[in-house]
Amino acid sequence: MEVTAGVGGQEAMLFTSEIFDMYQRYAAYKKWKFEILEYFPSEIGGLRHAVASIAGIEAYKYMKFEGGVHRVQRVPKTEKQGRIHTSTMTVAILPQPSEMKLKINPKDLRIETKRASGAGGQHVNTTDSAVRIVHIPTGVASECQQERSQIRNKEKAMQMLCAKLYNIKLEEETKKRNSVRKIQIGTKGRSEKIRTYNFPQDRITDHRISRSVHHVESFMLGEEMLDEMIQTLKEYADYESLMEIISENEK
DSSP states (O other): OOEESSSHHHHHHHHHHHHHHHHHHHHHHTOOOEEOOOOOOOTTEEEEEEEEEEETTHHHHHGGGGEEEEEEEEEOTTOOSSEEEEEEEEEEEOOOOOOOOOOOOOOEEEEEEEESSSSSOOOGGGGGOEEEETTTTEEEEEEEEESSSSSHHHHHHHHHHHHHHHHHHHHHHHHHHHHHHHHHHHTOOOSSEEEEEETTTTEEETTTTTTTEEEEHHHHHHHHHHHHHHHHHHHHHHHHHHHHHHHHHHH
C-alpha cells in the first residue's frame, strides 16, 4: 500500500497521516501483518508519502477497494478564518508478486542437437554434443556447447532457458502492477475521487456506489464501519462481474 499527499498543502499531508493510521488500525482489526517500509513525514505532523506491506488472509481482496483519490472537506487546524478547505490524498494498492513458479510443459520444448563448432580440438566436430532448446509458445531459445557431454549441455541450456522465461514473466508482472498503479493513482486531481470525508456534515460518501454513512471519527478508527463499507464494495464488484459474465454469455 502506498499513500501520497495530493492537493492541499499541509492539510493534505495531515489527512494523509490520518488515513495511513486508519489502515494500520484496520490491519490490526483484521489481524493482518502491517509493516511500514517507507515513511516521509511533514513538518507539522503530517505525512508526505509512505509505503507499507500488508499481509494476511484476503488482505488484497479487501484492500484493493481502497485504491484511488480520497477527499477531505473540513476547516484545517491552520485556518484562521474558519473556512472549509478541500484537500486530497491518494492510495495505491499493489498485489505483491507471488512466488512465480515456472511450469514448463516438456511438450512446449523443441530440443535440437548438432555438431559443436569452433575451437576445441578433434572432439568438437565428432559428436552431436551442442544442444539448442526452443520454447515453442514464446520462440525463446537457448543453446550450449560448452561441455563435452550432451547431457551437461542440455542441463545448462535448460537453466538458461528457464532464466530467460522467468525474466519475461517478471517483466509482464511488473508491467501489470504498474498499469494497476496508474489506474488507481490517476493524476492526483480532485476530480477522480472515490470517497469524500466531510467533517462539517459528519458524513462519508463513497462515490462508486453512491453510499453515505455518518460519524466520520468512528469510520476513521478503521474498524466495523470501514469494514462494512469495504464489504459493500466487494459485494457490488462481485455483482458487477457476475452481470458481465451473464452479458458475455448472452452474446
